Amino acid sequence: MTPPNANEASGPAASCPGPQTLAQLDAFAAELDQLRADTMKQVGAVDARYIIRLLWAIRLTESAGRLLVMTPMWLPTWWLGVALLTLSKSLQNMEFGHNVMHGQYDWMNDPRVDGKTHEWDTACTKEDWRHFHNYMHHHYTNVLGLDRDFGYGMLRLSSEVPWEPRFLTQAPYAIIVAMLFEWAIAIHNLEFEHLRDKREATLARFQALWPRVKAKMGVQFRKDYMWWPLMGGLVTLVWGHGLVAGLLSVLVGNALANVLRNLWTFVVIFCGHFAAGVHTFDPALVQGEHKGHWYLRQILGSANIKGGRFFHLMTGNLSHQIEHHLYPDMPARRYAQVAPTVREICQRHGVPYNTGSMLGQLLTVAVRVVRHSLPGGERTLTSLQRPSGSAAN
Numbered sequence: 001m002t003p004p005n006a007n008e009a010s011g012p013a014a015s016c017p018g019p020q021t022l023a024q025l026d027a028f029a030a031e032l033d034q035l036r037a038d039t040m041k042q043v044g045a046v047d048a049r050y051i052i053r054l055l056w057a058i059r060l061t062e063s064a065g066r067l068l069v070m071t072p073m074w075l076p077t078w079w080l081g082v083a084l085l086t087l088s089k090s091l092q093n094m095e096f097g098h099n100v101m102h103g104q105y106d107w108m109n110d111p112r113v114d115g116k117t118h119e120w121d122t123a124c125t126k127e128d129w130r131h132f133h134n135y136m137h138h139h140y141t142n143v144l145g146l147d148r149d150f151g152y153g154m155l156r157l158s159s160e161v162p163w164e165p166r167f168l169t170q171a172p173y174a175i176i177v178a179m180l181f182e183w184a185i186a187i188h189n190l191e192f193e194h195l196r197d198k199r200e201a202t203l204a205r206f207q208a209l210w211p212r213v214k215a216k217m218g219v220q221f222r223k224d225y226m227w228w229p230l231m232g233g234l235v236t237l238v239w240g241h242g243l244v245a246g247l248l249s250v251l252v253g254n255a256l257a258n259v260l261r262n263l264w265t266f267v268v269i270f271c272g273h274f275a276a277g278v279h280t281f282d283p284a285l286v287q288g289e290h291k292g293h294w295y296l297r298q299i300l301g302s303a304n305i306k307g308g309r310f311f312h313l314m315t316g317n318l319s320h321q322i323e324h325h326l327y328p329d330m331p332a333r334r335y336a337q338v339a340p341t342v343r344e345i346c347q348r349h350g351v352p353y354n355t356g357s358m359l360g361q362l363l364t365v366a367v368r369v370v371r372h373s374l375p376g377g378e379r380t381l382t383s384l385q386r387p388s389g390s391a392a393n
Contacts, residue, residue, distance in 0.1 A: 014382050016279075018296050018351040022387045025292030028349045032295050035345070036327050039338055047331045048108050054096055055112060062088035069253030070232040070246050078249060085257035090264055092121045094316025099332045101126060102134060123186035125216040128209070132189045138328050142280045142301030144381070149273065150280060152177075152184070153193040156372045157274055158380040163372075170373045171366075181262035186217055224254040264314070267362060268305070272321030275303035276364035277354045279382040286384070293384045298325035299346060300382060304339070304355035311358075312336060322353065 019028045061084045068081025097120030099105075105113035119126055132148065140146040144160060151157045155174060156167045177184045190209055194202045229251040236246025279300040286297075305311075305319040312319050312335075320335035323342055327335075346353040356364075371377050 014279075014379065016293075016296060016300070016382050016384050018300075018346075019292055019349050020385065020387065022290070024349070025290045025387070028345070028351075029290070029292040029295055031345050032326060032342070033291075035338055035341055036330065039327075039330060039334055043107070043331055043334070047105070047333065048110075050333055051096070051100075051105050051108075051113055051331070052110075054091065058088050058092045058096060061085075061091070065257070066228060066250075069250050069257075070235050071249065072241070072245065073249040073252060078253060082253050082256050082260075085253065086260040086264075089121055089257055089261040090314060091316075093261065093265060094268070094318065095313055095332065096316075097121065098316050098318075101129060102328045104329055104331045121220075123182045123217045123220045124188070125186070125212050127212065128186075128189040134328070138325065140283075140286065141297050141325055142278065142380075143283050143286050143297075144280050145283050146286075148188070148191070151274075152188060153191065154184075155369060156377075157368055158280060158372065159377040160280065160379065160381050161372075163375040167373045171370050174369050178263050178266035179259050181266045182220075182258070183217070186213060189213075224258060225251060228254060267358070268315045268318050270365045271305050271358060271361040272303055272318055273301070274365050274368055275354065275356070275361040276368065277352065278303060278380060280380040281382055281384060285386070289384060290386070293386075295326060296351065296384070298322070299342075299351055299353070301325065302354065303361055304353075305358050305361055306355060307358065309336075319358075322355075 019025045065081045065083070065085030065088055068077050069085060071077040071081065097118065100113050100118045101115050101120065103115035106115050111117065116130075117126075137147050137149040142150050144150070151161070154177065155170050156163065190206050190213065191202055192206075229247045232250030233243040233245075233247030236249070237243045239246075279297075281297055281301075286293075289297075299322050302321040302325045304322050305315065307315070307319055317332035317335045318324055320332075320339055323330075323335040323339050324332065326342065327338070330338075343353045343355075345351075368378070
């Protein structure tokens with residue numbers, strides 16, 4: 001799916017809410033800059049202890065889960081193993097891997113939390129993730145034609161994307177993608193949706209990137225669906241329960257844990273990016289934009305999810321998606337601390353602050369997916385009007 005240039009979309013774009021004049025944009029950006037500076041001054045030993053304790057919690061829950069899924073399938077111990085393994089994988093991907101790979105803990109100079117070398121427990125390569133997520137998505141948030149995370153190249157989510165008959169099936173397709181989300185993200189950077197309009201360039205990109213993608217997908221597949229099941233079979237063989245029983249218990253347990261982790265990740269990400277009220281932007285207006293406009297894009301292109309402390313932990317604090325987009329290199333555990341101030345700044349500057357319950361946000365996502373499987377739909381394009389005399393900051 002290739003979104004058209006916003007200038008080619010029919011009808012005028014909606015005007016951008018919030019600061020309009022150069023002085024207002026300067027003041028808006030300065031407040032958000034100051035909040036970041038004040039918060040980063042507090043980052044230190046407490047954050048270091050937190051992330052290392054989290055690492056040990058992930059390792060312990062994974063070890064316990066992998067041991068328990070070797071017990072006979074469907075027993076309470078097996079289900080507990082699946083739950084612990086799902087917990088470990090979710091924490092590793094969301095609160096640890098994603099945040100570490102943003103460089104949030106690079107200041108510790110600890111190889112265990114180094115953003116450039118960390119290899120996470122998912123099928124997507126760290127190199128591809130840093131390119132299409134850390135750079136393209138966070139720098140060009142919701143810019144049509146540049147940020148491919150808006151719809152992930154597979155879903156039509158606004159009327160700016162021309163309708164095609166293939167979108168009629170995007171609702172059931174989204175459910176399948178949710179269950180296999182790590183594999184969908186693994187091939188995201190290959191840009192298969194451009195095969196129709198940029199075939200030669202896409203094939204060249206595939207040839208360049210596929211070896212690395214295939215290698216990482218192979219590592220994940222062998223780990224969860226070959227080596228660990230084989231280990232489980234050998235253990236149960238020693239216990240006198242036979243090779244096949246343990247092999248199947250671990251194979252099914254790993255598959256279920258991965259599917260549950262994928263579903264959870266999908267829901268959190270889609271609620272944070274595609275809930276009602278998100279905006280998209282014209283690429284022609286982004287080049288040389290004022291820093292205040294960059295901050296506006298991060299806020300208007302995101303949605304938060306309400307919840308308690310454990311809920312935020314399980315989402316990797318991406319329930320604070322607005323704050324994450326504003327400060328991607330800030331330790332995520334600090335987002336709850338800065339969120340009230342960010343919301344207050346938005347209120348004073350007339351900027352919508354999109355937040356709601358998970359159920360509420362998820363329902364709006366479902367409505368968006370179903371509605372845009374049909375012709376027409378909601379226009380999300382927002383015009384960033386540059387005040388006279390403004391310049392890039």
